[in-house]
Amino acid sequence: MNAAGPLPSLWADRPYHRHWLLAQAEGLMDFFQYRAINPKGGFYDLDPQGAPLTTHNPVRGIHASARMVHCFAIAHLLGRPGAADVVDHGMRYLWEKHRDQTHGGYFWQANDDGAADASKQGYGHAFVLLAASSAKVIGHPLADSMLADITEVIETKFWEERHGAIAEEFSQDWQPVPGYRGQNSNMHLTESLMAAFEATGERPYLAKAESIADLLINRRAREEGFRVAEHFSEEWVVDRDYYHPNEMFRPAGTTPGHWLEWARLLLQLYALGGKRHAWMPEAAAALFERSMTLGWDKEKGGFFYTLDWQDRPDKRSKLWWPMSEAAGAAHFLNQHVPSAFHEESYRTIWSTIAAHFLDRQNGGWFEETTEDLVPANTLFPGKGDIYHALQACLIPLFPATGSLTKVVQEHGAAL
Numbered sequence: 001m002n003a004a005g006p007l008p009s010l011w012a013d014r015p016y017h018r019h020w021l022l023a024q025a026e027g028l029m030d031f032f033q034y035r036a037i038n039p040k041g042g043f044y045d046l047d048p049q050g051a052p053l054t055t056h057n058p059v060r061g062i063h064a065s066a067r068m069v070h071c072f073a074i075a076h077l078l079g080r081p082g083a084a085d086v087v088d089h090g091m092r093y094l095w096e097k098h099r100d101q102t103h104g105g106y107f108w109q110a111n112d113d114g115a116a117d118a119s120k121q122g123y124g125h126a127f128v129l130l131a132a133s134s135a136k137v138i139g140h141p142l143a144d145s146m147l148a149d150i151t152e153v154i155e156t157k158f159w160e161e162r163h164g165a166i167a168e169e170f171s172q173d174w175q176p177v178p179g180y181r182g183q184n185s186n187m188h189l190t191e192s193l194m195a196a197f198e199a200t201g202e203r204p205y206l207a208k209a210e211s212i213a214d215l216l217i218n219r220r221a222r223e224e225g226f227r228v229a230e231h232f233s234e235e236w237v238v239d240r241d242y243y244h245p246n247e248m249f250r251p252a253g254t255t256p257g258h259w260l261e262w263a264r265l266l267l268q269l270y271a272l273g274g275k276r277h278a279w280m281p282e283a284a285a286a287l288f289e290r291s292m293t294l295g296w297d298k299e300k301g302g303f304f305y306t307l308d309w310q311d312r313p314d315k316r317s318k319l320w321w322p323m324s325e326a327a328g329a330a331h332f333l334n335q336h337v338p339s340a341f342h343e344e345s346y347r348t349i350w351s352t353i354a355a356h357f358l359d360r361q362n363g364g365w366f367e368e369t370t371e372d373l374v375p376a377n378t379l380f381p382g383k384g385d386i387y388h389a390l391q392a393c394l395i396p397l398f399p400a401t402g403s404l405t406k407v408v409q410e411h412g413a414a415l
Helices: 015-033 062-078 083-098 122-137 143-158 183-200 203-223 256-272 279-295 320-336 340-356 387-397 404-414
Strands: 109-111 114-117
Touching (some): 015 062, 015 083, 062 387, 062 404, 083 109, 122 183, 122 404, 183 256, 183 404, 279 340, 320 340, 320 387, 387 404
């Protein structure tokens, strides 16, 4: 993949490619829409064949419920029958079961008996904000109440003005869990703050998103040669020795998939903010180049899950979500920082997804493969999430100017 040479025509402009992407999105919605519904509330995690992993009092993670709300709000905007019912199912579970009606905030995990994990985590609260914002766009009756509630919680409990970012975790009664700040929760809050700004027009949401991006990318990632550090002290000093046994949410080292995710989010933030911050497209292009240079397996394809601090592959599994984020980032770069490298990367990414991540037998995507791109289930037990893959399929079909809810609402009739 070379940056030199004339700009090629974009796959995203070709009718066949657009039809193919829409068919992949439809397949994902077909796979999740009815299989994932738990009649007792919330959503099942699914096994590789699409059956519930467990039907006896399963734990529901707040991010999974919120992501289903977001994705099926998009599906409703596209005109998919039954999608609004999925949004309603998820919103009611978030509001009635995940929300702590005694202390405020939202439980990290819930089950049929109540809170399975009553901690209050920034990552989960970021996705509640996304769900409420997406639900507001389609006019769900709980959206305004949830949006006001989650905004107050983020503002009064999580937001640290002196850093311009959020704290990570609290106990149920809001005792701080000391010693750690994380980029992952702040990155997803950036996504959600932009969606809230688009849903409400209230600029404080956008200002917070810009503040987080400045801290994590314009300062900390730039200091690391546009490698995004994951883990920090309370004073936002990089913690290179951090280890947590839950490598799904807090992997050690660096994670190229998050560099890719930030590349897209920065360009979205650049567009929403009126293209005032010239550093954002520069940083987005640098993050993407670093990801493709250091994180992409040049022999076998796919992104290594993590790198060590010497840029060597550490956890060598190839996951679906970095592939998804790479596709979205390449599309945004093609629109804002066009180059042959970005389009060639876009084609390589989708060709690798098509060859190794689509489960043509059972439906959906393989969420994990080995280094050799053979389906595996070590970090992820099955197919628990539509969010990354659905967005990857839909983002290239729309202008690179905002969140999917915004652009689908404005341009969906043109599909």
